Amino acid sequence: MWNSFFGRAFRDLRSSSQLLVLLGISNGGLLAYSDSQADVNALVSESAPQDAQKKKVVVLGTGWAGTSFLKDLDISSYDIRVVSPRNYFAFTPLLPSVTCGTVESRSIVEPIRNIIKKRTLPLTVILRELNLATEIVPFSDALIFRKMEWFNFMKLNVSRLTPANRRVLCRSNNGPLIGKEDFMLDYDYLVIAIGAEVNTFNTSGVMEYCHFLKEVEDAQRIRRSVIDCFERAVLPDITEQERRSILHFVIVGGGPTGVEFAAELHDFIQEDLVRLYPTVQDLVKITVIQSGEHILNTYDGRISSFAEQKFQRDGIEVKTGCRVVGVSEKEINMKLKSTGEIFSIPYGMILWSTGIATRPVIRDFMEQIGQSKRLTLATDEWLRVEGCQNAYALGDCATINQRKIMEDILDIFRVADIDNSGTLTVTEFQDVIQDILVRYPQVDLYLKSQHLQNMEDLLKDPQGNERKEVDIEEFKIALAQVDSQMKSLPATAQVAAQQGTYLATCFNHMEQCQTNPEGPRRFRKSGRHRFQPFRYKHFGQFAPLGGEQAAAELPGDWISIGHSTQWLWYSVYASKQVSWRTRVLVVSDWTRRFIFGRDSSRI
């Protein structure tokens, strides 16, 4: 962890413009300083024709997937247009902290232009630019301007994708004062990373009365809403019953977001608000409603039950086996799954965090490309959208439709059976093992789940004896259970970020790999795949539970719970920040909270 921390530190330092200034100065003969802005513009516009040959890449979204793609992409090789309604990247795992002011909203965002501005360019690109530079501007400035020219960010909403003519229709969200509302972009490659929207399961009243927690603005709204509840509860001439209702905070969904918000809110109230609103401290109640049997049910059972016990000690009520059937202005209606009984409780504020749903613009896109029957946009293992040329989708807006090994079993057998004998020898099998492992990641998971050392063990007979040869039927039986290990990836920042980095690497090697493909052997067609398929590496997950305690699933099935885990959480989240600015701000926010507490001003 500390390794990665300092590794990143070094990378960020390298990318800062100071180094470029040094470079520029050490090449003093070539360059001179000038204040003339006209020169800079000349430099910028001069290079425009060169870009005409570059492939146009339109990137939709600046979340985890989009940003990590842009961070690692060689921006000098493409004509890049980025479309997003937000001109910044937000470190979403800290959103629950923003809702209660443990961390300020501005500490977790970084303008996407800033991220690009500070990017390290490959040395070859710097040297090329140095040779091209004939204008009298500081070289570091010229490089920044050049980066900004390669990178066209547009603060727009995507309103429609038309893959038939490779176009994206966008709409301005910058207020009413613009003459032009709609913009049409054409692309050679489309990278879709627009994330998902909240899933209300069509429950009535949710859109009107519930808070969500997907954007920075959501967190700011929740923060204001919590303070509003307390301010309302201390107004004169209200019955105690009304005060209790106003101070009832309900969280629908016992996943990581809901649980972390409940914990943050409990800390905020106990550590800060109780002293400012002492007359109503006994009336506060926090309830977590979970449809399943346990909260945090994607985590290890030990974490889940620790969280439930901690919440019980803290007085946070956990209602499991309950489904919300409707929300009205003052009440939330629920159905107890076991008995079917419907009851309602009054509330002051509701956070709805029950999972994600496909955005309408993606749904429309899916209909155009023949995916209308699917729930989410499907890509192959190379993140290419199925049924659509030159479109990639990553992050929460898509799922990888992983290929079943049983679909290809005949082709695998045919390719492996070099001598066409109709049977597979161990030697013949060994020849394709590597390709199978790369192409079908479920094989690896299956071996682990069966405690098998290597793939050859699959070919043993039921008694565990090695076989010299297997025929197609025996081969089918051996691999029959493998596909049961296929899992779709969770909709997390970790997955999205890894997908972004993976796709950037593919784009950076696009030409190179066209001639020298680096992927596994194709079993259905001849040759090899151009790239290795995407493979997710799980680094574990955290669940902060409040009161300076956290739980963590670490790689290798380790579970860590308690205060030390909270400190691990602090370190990891500090190290994972996208820039030194946000890192310093987040750490100083945590420090500020320890010293002064959280601010309860309603702004």
Add this chain to the structure above:
Amino acid sequence: MWNSFFGRAFRDLRSSSQLLVLLGISNGGLLAYSDSQADVNALVSESAPQDAQKKKVVVLGTGWAGTSFLKDLDISSYDIRVVSPRNYFAFTPLLPSVTCGTVESRSIVEPIRNIIKKRTLPLTVILRELNLATEIVPFSDALIFRKMEWFNFMKLNVSRLTPANRRVLCRSNNGPLIGKEDFMLDYDYLVIAIGAEVNTFNTSGVMEYCHFLKEVEDAQRIRRSVIDCFERAVLPDITEQERRSILHFVIVGGGPTGVEFAAELHDFIQEDLVRLYPTVQDLVKITVIQSGEHILNTYDGRISSFAEQKFQRDGIEVKTGCRVVGVSEKEINMKLKSTGEIFSIPYGMILWSTGIATRPVIRDFMEQIGQSKRLTLATDEWLRVEGCQNAYALGDCATINQRKIMEDILDIFRVADIDNSGTLTVTEFQDVIQDILVRYPQVDLYLKSQHLQNMEDLLKDPQGNERKEVDIEEFKIALAQVDSQMKSLPATAQVAAQQGTYLATCFNHMEQCQTNPEGPRRFRKSGRHRFQPFRYKHFGQFAPLGGEQAAAELPGDWISIGHSTQWLWYSVYASKQVSWRTRVLVVSDWTRRFIFGRDSSRI
């Protein structure tokens, strides 16, 4: 300045609860710790009957005037109800810095409850509470709860004042989810400190299309709007002319707020935005429109012309002698005062900062108390609202209607002429000099303006020779010009804060001064005034001009301009912060800006 800095530091430390904890522990025999919240509540509710005898003070507003009143008031002597739509105090002189992210909005606000929580109580009160404390709660907590009980803050808008029955009608602004909307408060004393609203001079389109800068939310909106302008300007397929219009920032009003915003915006663009939006850097324009001949015309001429020269160097256009006659969606229409010519210019954003106007609720109040013909609410020199019993008004919402000495001249003569001789001897005159100086502050100003040493010089004959006696006519002639020195106080934070402190002192000595009045002799009636009248002390004013330069008028007619003044500005503004939390945050914001620049995320 540093003196006041450390003086304040010491005061804040004293007021922190640590000292109270120590006190509590050192009195260990009396007190014990308990987690039981019920005990605390018992303690809180037990003391309620005692408060029935206390006078009810309703304070409207938590700006400079209201907060400084509350900070210095002995809250244990009154039953205090504070009404404000904002539950925090905002350090408004830093609002222009918030518009561009030099300082974050949360760094300049402090919850009003927090300010009260941290208040120092008089030792007598602490000792009294210590004696009353029989419940087993930590004494420091008990004191905090007691303070919170004495201090009832209500986040409400004032909708009507009805002085006839001593009532204030308030309305909830906490969202739609409250059953009760209206609240009625009755009072014994009313302290009106609700400030003023922006003055549009009924110019059409101003409310719809212009930004103001009075609240923290205004500053946040402006910040988003500036970024929006840049994001709109870099969208594709817009003409250069349109880009120029979008990037035209117009400031109407060349007062301190407008000038400081122009300077901040210029720095933000030149230091931060130019590198992120290099393609449009030449299209940006900032224009300040001033109806008078010079900007900063309430400042010394040297500051005003320095500011104009600096703006010219920076490329900020200053249009003087122009009056805005209307604002439409894309254009601002102006009239050149000299020629009467009307012309219009396109804009991207407008800040309207042309002065203040009376709020409707005050206007309605004025009509009820017979002040309907006045422009602003008038008080006497003791801040008592004229024509209304037990109501006080301070800060921007009122002006002091200062008494003319010529109105009282006969009474002064009568009182001073002890022997009823019809003439005044120097000895007789000396007897009333002090009372005159206190009652009529304009006398002091007049003496200074005439370079006179003391008041006796007024009685000299036109040749400058001392006179033994003056009669009433000669006395009138001697004082005839004095009232010309009367000035109404500026609508600044400095005035409001001093008025708040002054009024708190009056309230703290209310009973004591009833028996032993400390004010000057009454000339019209017998006896003395209960308190000294309010006297404003001007400590100078700053005008930050951007590029780390500022101008300042310091006490004693000193003018300071340049980089060192900017550092003086930093020190004074850091020292004047309302709490250690905001002080630390503001200083770290400045540091953050030096290291990382300003953030341009549009949140």
